[in-house]
Amino acid sequence: MTGGDRAPGVEAADDRIVAGRAADGDATAFAVLVRRYTPMMRAYARRLLNGTADVDDVVQEAFVTAWEQLPGLEDPGKVKSWLMRITSRKAIDRTRAARPYSALDAVELPAAERSAPPRQAEARAGIAALRAALQELPQLQRECWVMREIGGSSYDEIADELQISRSTVRGLLARARKDIIVRMEQWR
Structure with a gap:
Protein backbone atom coordinates (compact mmCIF):
# COMPACT_ATOMS: atom_id res chain seq x y z
CA MET A 1 0.00 0.00 0.00
CA THR A 2 1.19 3.50 -0.70
CA GLY A 3 0.65 6.48 1.59
CA GLY A 4 -2.05 7.79 -0.73
CA ASP A 5 -3.96 4.50 -0.51
CA ARG A 6 -3.98 4.63 3.29
CA ALA A 7 -4.95 8.27 3.79
CA PRO A 8 -8.74 7.98 3.24
CA GLY A 9 -8.98 5.14 5.79
CA VAL A 10 -6.87 7.01 8.32
CA GLU A 11 -8.87 10.24 7.81
CA ALA A 12 -12.10 8.43 8.71
CA ALA A 13 -10.66 6.46 11.63
CA ASP A 14 -11.40 7.36 15.23
CA ASP A 15 -8.85 9.06 17.45
CA ARG A 16 -7.73 5.85 19.16
CA ILE A 17 -6.68 4.27 15.84
CA VAL A 18 -5.15 7.42 14.37
CA ALA A 19 -3.20 8.25 17.55
CA GLY A 20 -2.08 4.65 17.91
CA ARG A 21 -0.71 4.61 14.37
CA ALA A 22 0.93 8.00 14.87
CA ALA A 23 2.52 6.72 18.09
CA ASP A 24 4.00 3.91 16.00
CA GLY A 25 5.68 6.53 13.81
CA ASP A 26 3.06 6.81 11.03
CA ALA A 27 3.53 10.39 9.76
CA THR A 28 0.34 10.18 7.69
CA ALA A 29 -1.69 9.39 10.80
CA PHE A 30 -0.01 12.23 12.69
CA ALA A 31 -0.90 14.58 9.81
CA VAL A 32 -4.53 13.55 10.30
CA LEU A 33 -4.31 14.58 13.95
CA VAL A 34 -2.77 17.90 12.92
CA ARG A 35 -5.59 18.58 10.44
CA ARG A 36 -8.24 17.40 12.87
CA TYR A 37 -7.16 19.43 15.90
CA THR A 38 -5.30 22.51 14.66
CA PRO A 39 -8.42 24.73 14.50
CA MET A 40 -9.47 23.81 18.04
CA MET A 41 -5.95 24.21 19.41
CA ARG A 42 -5.58 27.59 17.70
CA ALA A 43 -8.89 28.83 19.15
CA TYR A 44 -7.90 27.62 22.60
CA ALA A 45 -4.41 29.16 22.41
CA ARG A 46 -5.89 32.44 21.13
CA ARG A 47 -8.05 32.66 24.27
CA LEU A 48 -5.11 31.99 26.56
CA LEU A 49 -2.63 34.34 24.91
CA ASN A 50 -2.43 38.11 24.99
CA GLY A 51 -2.19 38.44 21.21
CA THR A 52 -2.52 36.43 18.07
CA ALA A 53 1.15 36.71 17.12
CA ASP A 54 2.12 33.71 19.26
CA VAL A 55 -0.86 31.46 18.52
CA ASP A 56 0.62 29.62 15.56
CA ASP A 57 3.97 29.25 17.34
CA VAL A 58 2.28 27.75 20.39
CA VAL A 59 0.26 25.30 18.29
CA GLN A 60 3.35 24.30 16.33
CA GLU A 61 5.33 23.79 19.55
CA ALA A 62 2.46 21.73 20.93
CA PHE A 63 2.50 19.46 17.89
CA VAL A 64 6.30 19.08 18.06
CA THR A 65 5.97 18.05 21.70
CA ALA A 66 3.07 15.75 20.86
CA TRP A 67 5.07 14.01 18.12
CA GLU A 68 7.95 13.45 20.55
CA GLN A 69 5.75 12.25 23.42
CA LEU A 70 3.04 10.39 21.50
CA PRO A 71 4.60 6.94 22.05
CA GLY A 72 4.13 7.49 25.80
CA LEU A 73 0.41 8.34 25.57
CA GLU A 74 -1.32 5.70 27.71
CA ASP A 75 -4.80 5.99 26.16
CA PRO A 76 -4.73 6.97 22.46
CA GLY A 77 -8.49 7.53 22.64
CA LYS A 78 -7.86 10.58 24.84
CA VAL A 79 -5.54 12.27 22.34
CA LYS A 80 -7.83 15.32 22.04
CA SER A 81 -7.68 16.26 25.73
CA TRP A 82 -3.97 15.38 25.76
CA LEU A 83 -3.31 17.78 22.86
CA MET A 84 -5.35 20.49 24.58
CA ARG A 85 -3.29 20.07 27.78
CA ILE A 86 -0.07 20.39 25.79
CA THR A 87 -1.43 23.50 24.07
CA SER A 88 -2.44 24.93 27.42
CA ARG A 89 1.01 24.34 28.89
CA LYS A 90 2.74 25.90 25.89
CA ALA A 91 0.43 28.94 25.96
CA ILE A 92 0.84 29.44 29.70
CA ASP A 93 4.61 29.06 29.41
CA ARG A 94 4.62 31.67 26.65
CA THR A 95 2.44 34.02 28.71
CA ARG A 96 4.56 33.64 31.82
CA ALA A 97 7.73 34.27 29.85
CA ALA A 98 6.31 37.37 28.14
CA ARG A 99 4.59 39.26 30.98
CA PRO A 100 3.04 38.79 34.40
CA TYR A 101 -0.54 38.65 33.12
CA SER A 102 -2.48 37.22 30.23
CA ALA A 103 -5.25 38.85 28.27
CA LEU A 104 -7.66 37.40 25.76
CA ASP A 105 -7.58 38.37 22.15
CA ALA A 106 -10.60 38.96 19.99
CA VAL A 107 -12.86 35.94 19.73
CA GLU A 108 -13.92 35.49 16.18
CA LEU A 109 -16.78 33.10 15.63
CA PRO A 110 -18.03 32.98 12.08
CA ALA A 111 -21.78 33.36 11.78
CA ALA A 112 -23.71 31.00 9.54
CA GLU A 113 -24.20 32.48 6.09
Missing part, protein backbone atom coordinates in the same frame (compact mmCIF):
# COMPACT_ATOMS: atom_id res chain seq x y z
CA ARG A 114 -27.96 32.33 6.50
CA SER A 115 -27.90 34.23 9.80
CA ALA A 116 -29.63 37.56 9.73
CA PRO A 117 -27.41 40.61 10.29
CA PRO A 118 -29.16 41.53 13.58
CA ARG A 119 -28.39 38.04 14.97
CA GLN A 120 -24.77 38.36 13.85
CA ALA A 121 -24.48 41.76 15.51
CA GLU A 122 -26.07 40.44 18.70
CA ALA A 123 -23.73 37.43 18.78
CA ARG A 124 -20.68 39.63 18.24
CA ALA A 125 -21.81 41.99 20.99
CA GLY A 126 -22.27 39.02 23.35
CA ILE A 127 -18.80 37.74 22.54
CA ALA A 128 -17.36 41.21 23.08
CA ALA A 129 -19.15 41.41 26.44
CA LEU A 130 -17.77 38.01 27.47
CA ARG A 131 -14.29 39.05 26.34
CA ALA A 132 -14.58 42.24 28.42
CA ALA A 133 -15.86 40.27 31.42
CA LEU A 134 -12.94 37.85 31.13
CA GLN A 135 -10.49 40.75 30.83
CA GLU A 136 -11.70 42.06 34.19
CA LEU A 137 -10.93 38.79 35.99
CA PRO A 138 -7.63 38.39 37.83
CA GLN A 139 -5.10 36.34 35.86
CA LEU A 140 -5.43 33.07 37.80
CA GLN A 141 -9.23 33.21 37.71
CA ARG A 142 -9.14 33.85 33.96
CA GLU A 143 -6.68 31.01 33.33
CA CYS A 144 -8.73 28.59 35.44
CA TRP A 145 -11.98 29.61 33.71
CA VAL A 146 -10.54 29.33 30.20
CA MET A 147 -8.90 25.97 30.92
CA ARG A 148 -12.14 24.59 32.41
CA GLU A 149 -14.84 26.15 30.24
CA ILE A 150 -13.03 26.42 26.89
CA GLY A 151 -10.43 23.66 27.18
CA GLY A 152 -12.51 21.17 29.15
CA SER A 153 -9.71 20.50 31.64
CA SER A 154 -10.56 18.78 34.93
CA TYR A 155 -9.95 20.47 38.28
CA ASP A 156 -6.97 18.18 38.85
CA GLU A 157 -5.51 18.99 35.43
CA ILE A 158 -5.87 22.71 36.09
CA ALA A 159 -4.30 22.35 39.54
CA ASP A 160 -1.35 20.43 38.07
CA GLU A 161 -0.92 22.88 35.21
CA LEU A 162 -1.05 26.02 37.34
CA GLN A 163 0.76 24.42 40.28
CA ILE A 164 -1.98 25.23 42.77
CA SER A 165 -4.21 23.04 44.94
CA ARG A 166 -7.47 21.53 43.72
CA SER A 167 -9.36 23.51 46.37
CA THR A 168 -7.78 26.73 45.12
CA VAL A 169 -8.94 25.85 41.60
CA ARG A 170 -12.48 25.30 42.90
CA GLY A 171 -12.44 28.67 44.67
CA LEU A 172 -10.99 30.54 41.71
CA LEU A 173 -13.53 28.98 39.35
CA ALA A 174 -16.41 29.78 41.70
CA ARG A 175 -15.35 33.44 41.94
CA ALA A 176 -14.75 33.66 38.17
CA ARG A 177 -18.15 32.13 37.37
CA LYS A 178 -19.94 34.42 39.85
CA ASP A 179 -18.22 37.50 38.41
CA ILE A 180 -18.98 36.48 34.82
CA ILE A 181 -22.63 35.76 35.65
CA VAL A 182 -23.01 39.21 37.17
CA ARG A 183 -21.30 40.90 34.22
CA MET A 184 -23.22 38.88 31.62
CA GLU A 185 -26.66 39.24 33.26
CA GLN A 186 -28.06 41.36 30.40
CA TRP A 187 -27.14 38.60 27.91
CA ARG A 188 -29.26 35.88 29.52
Whole structure:
Protein backbone atom coordinates (compact mmCIF):
# COMPACT_ATOMS: atom_id res chain seq x y z
CA MET A 1 0.00 0.00 0.00
CA THR A 2 1.19 3.50 -0.70
CA GLY A 3 0.65 6.48 1.59
CA GLY A 4 -2.05 7.79 -0.73
CA ASP A 5 -3.96 4.50 -0.51
CA ARG A 6 -3.98 4.63 3.29
CA ALA A 7 -4.95 8.27 3.79
CA PRO A 8 -8.74 7.98 3.24
CA GLY A 9 -8.98 5.14 5.79
CA VAL A 10 -6.87 7.01 8.32
CA GLU A 11 -8.87 10.24 7.81
CA ALA A 12 -12.10 8.43 8.71
CA ALA A 13 -10.66 6.46 11.63
CA ASP A 14 -11.40 7.36 15.23
CA ASP A 15 -8.85 9.06 17.45
CA ARG A 16 -7.73 5.85 19.16
CA ILE A 17 -6.68 4.27 15.84
CA VAL A 18 -5.15 7.42 14.37
CA ALA A 19 -3.20 8.25 17.55
CA GLY A 20 -2.08 4.65 17.91
CA ARG A 21 -0.71 4.61 14.37
CA ALA A 22 0.93 8.00 14.87
CA ALA A 23 2.52 6.72 18.09
CA ASP A 24 4.00 3.91 16.00
CA GLY A 25 5.68 6.53 13.81
CA ASP A 26 3.06 6.81 11.03
CA ALA A 27 3.53 10.39 9.76
CA THR A 28 0.34 10.18 7.69
CA ALA A 29 -1.69 9.39 10.80
CA PHE A 30 -0.01 12.23 12.69
CA ALA A 31 -0.90 14.58 9.81
CA VAL A 32 -4.53 13.55 10.30
CA LEU A 33 -4.31 14.58 13.95
CA VAL A 34 -2.77 17.90 12.92
CA ARG A 35 -5.59 18.58 10.44
CA ARG A 36 -8.24 17.40 12.87
CA TYR A 37 -7.16 19.43 15.90
CA THR A 38 -5.30 22.51 14.66
CA PRO A 39 -8.42 24.73 14.50
CA MET A 40 -9.47 23.81 18.04
CA MET A 41 -5.95 24.21 19.41
CA ARG A 42 -5.58 27.59 17.70
CA ALA A 43 -8.89 28.83 19.15
CA TYR A 44 -7.90 27.62 22.60
CA ALA A 45 -4.41 29.16 22.41
CA ARG A 46 -5.89 32.44 21.13
CA ARG A 47 -8.05 32.66 24.27
CA LEU A 48 -5.11 31.99 26.56
CA LEU A 49 -2.63 34.34 24.91
CA ASN A 50 -2.43 38.11 24.99
CA GLY A 51 -2.19 38.44 21.21
CA THR A 52 -2.52 36.43 18.07
CA ALA A 53 1.15 36.71 17.12
CA ASP A 54 2.12 33.71 19.26
CA VAL A 55 -0.86 31.46 18.52
CA ASP A 56 0.62 29.62 15.56
CA ASP A 57 3.97 29.25 17.34
CA VAL A 58 2.28 27.75 20.39
CA VAL A 59 0.26 25.30 18.29
CA GLN A 60 3.35 24.30 16.33
CA GLU A 61 5.33 23.79 19.55
CA ALA A 62 2.46 21.73 20.93
CA PHE A 63 2.50 19.46 17.89
CA VAL A 64 6.30 19.08 18.06
CA THR A 65 5.97 18.05 21.70
CA ALA A 66 3.07 15.75 20.86
CA TRP A 67 5.07 14.01 18.12
CA GLU A 68 7.95 13.45 20.55
CA GLN A 69 5.75 12.25 23.42
CA LEU A 70 3.04 10.39 21.50
CA PRO A 71 4.60 6.94 22.05
CA GLY A 72 4.13 7.49 25.80
CA LEU A 73 0.41 8.34 25.57
CA GLU A 74 -1.32 5.70 27.71
CA ASP A 75 -4.80 5.99 26.16
CA PRO A 76 -4.73 6.97 22.46
CA GLY A 77 -8.49 7.53 22.64
CA LYS A 78 -7.86 10.58 24.84
CA VAL A 79 -5.54 12.27 22.34
CA LYS A 80 -7.83 15.32 22.04
CA SER A 81 -7.68 16.26 25.73
CA TRP A 82 -3.97 15.38 25.76
CA LEU A 83 -3.31 17.78 22.86
CA MET A 84 -5.35 20.49 24.58
CA ARG A 85 -3.29 20.07 27.78
CA ILE A 86 -0.07 20.39 25.79
CA THR A 87 -1.43 23.50 24.07
CA SER A 88 -2.44 24.93 27.42
CA ARG A 89 1.01 24.34 28.89
CA LYS A 90 2.74 25.90 25.89
CA ALA A 91 0.43 28.94 25.96
CA ILE A 92 0.84 29.44 29.70
CA ASP A 93 4.61 29.06 29.41
CA ARG A 94 4.62 31.67 26.65
CA THR A 95 2.44 34.02 28.71
CA ARG A 96 4.56 33.64 31.82
CA ALA A 97 7.73 34.27 29.85
CA ALA A 98 6.31 37.37 28.14
CA ARG A 99 4.59 39.26 30.98
CA PRO A 100 3.04 38.79 34.40
CA TYR A 101 -0.54 38.65 33.12
CA SER A 102 -2.48 37.22 30.23
CA ALA A 103 -5.25 38.85 28.27
CA LEU A 104 -7.66 37.40 25.76
CA ASP A 105 -7.58 38.37 22.15
CA ALA A 106 -10.60 38.96 19.99
CA VAL A 107 -12.86 35.94 19.73
CA GLU A 108 -13.92 35.49 16.18
CA LEU A 109 -16.78 33.10 15.63
CA PRO A 110 -18.03 32.98 12.08
CA ALA A 111 -21.78 33.36 11.78
CA ALA A 112 -23.71 31.00 9.54
CA GLU A 113 -24.20 32.48 6.09
CA ARG A 114 -27.96 32.33 6.50
CA SER A 115 -27.90 34.23 9.80
CA ALA A 116 -29.63 37.56 9.73
CA PRO A 117 -27.41 40.61 10.29
CA PRO A 118 -29.16 41.53 13.58
CA ARG A 119 -28.39 38.04 14.97
CA GLN A 120 -24.77 38.36 13.85
CA ALA A 121 -24.48 41.76 15.51
CA GLU A 122 -26.07 40.44 18.70
CA ALA A 123 -23.73 37.43 18.78
CA ARG A 124 -20.68 39.63 18.24
CA ALA A 125 -21.81 41.99 20.99
CA GLY A 126 -22.27 39.02 23.35
CA ILE A 127 -18.80 37.74 22.54
CA ALA A 128 -17.36 41.21 23.08
CA ALA A 129 -19.15 41.41 26.44
CA LEU A 130 -17.77 38.01 27.47
CA ARG A 131 -14.29 39.05 26.34
CA ALA A 132 -14.58 42.24 28.42
CA ALA A 133 -15.86 40.27 31.42
CA LEU A 134 -12.94 37.85 31.13
CA GLN A 135 -10.49 40.75 30.83
CA GLU A 136 -11.70 42.06 34.19
CA LEU A 137 -10.93 38.79 35.99
CA PRO A 138 -7.63 38.39 37.83
CA GLN A 139 -5.10 36.34 35.86
CA LEU A 140 -5.43 33.07 37.80
CA GLN A 141 -9.23 33.21 37.71
CA ARG A 142 -9.14 33.85 33.96
CA GLU A 143 -6.68 31.01 33.33
CA CYS A 144 -8.73 28.59 35.44
CA TRP A 145 -11.98 29.61 33.71
CA VAL A 146 -10.54 29.33 30.20
CA MET A 147 -8.90 25.97 30.92
CA ARG A 148 -12.14 24.59 32.41
CA GLU A 149 -14.84 26.15 30.24
CA ILE A 150 -13.03 26.42 26.89
CA GLY A 151 -10.43 23.66 27.18
CA GLY A 152 -12.51 21.17 29.15
CA SER A 153 -9.71 20.50 31.64
CA SER A 154 -10.56 18.78 34.93
CA TYR A 155 -9.95 20.47 38.28
CA ASP A 156 -6.97 18.18 38.85
CA GLU A 157 -5.51 18.99 35.43
CA ILE A 158 -5.87 22.71 36.09
CA ALA A 159 -4.30 22.35 39.54
CA ASP A 160 -1.35 20.43 38.07
CA GLU A 161 -0.92 22.88 35.21
CA LEU A 162 -1.05 26.02 37.34
CA GLN A 163 0.76 24.42 40.28
CA ILE A 164 -1.98 25.23 42.77
CA SER A 165 -4.21 23.04 44.94
CA ARG A 166 -7.47 21.53 43.72
CA SER A 167 -9.36 23.51 46.37
CA THR A 168 -7.78 26.73 45.12
CA VAL A 169 -8.94 25.85 41.60
CA ARG A 170 -12.48 25.30 42.90
CA GLY A 171 -12.44 28.67 44.67
CA LEU A 172 -10.99 30.54 41.71
CA LEU A 173 -13.53 28.98 39.35
CA ALA A 174 -16.41 29.78 41.70
CA ARG A 175 -15.35 33.44 41.94
CA ALA A 176 -14.75 33.66 38.17
CA ARG A 177 -18.15 32.13 37.37
CA LYS A 178 -19.94 34.42 39.85
CA ASP A 179 -18.22 37.50 38.41
CA ILE A 180 -18.98 36.48 34.82
CA ILE A 181 -22.63 35.76 35.65
CA VAL A 182 -23.01 39.21 37.17
CA ARG A 183 -21.30 40.90 34.22
CA MET A 184 -23.22 38.88 31.62
CA GLU A 185 -26.66 39.24 33.26
CA GLN A 186 -28.06 41.36 30.40
CA TRP A 187 -27.14 38.60 27.91
CA ARG A 188 -29.26 35.88 29.52
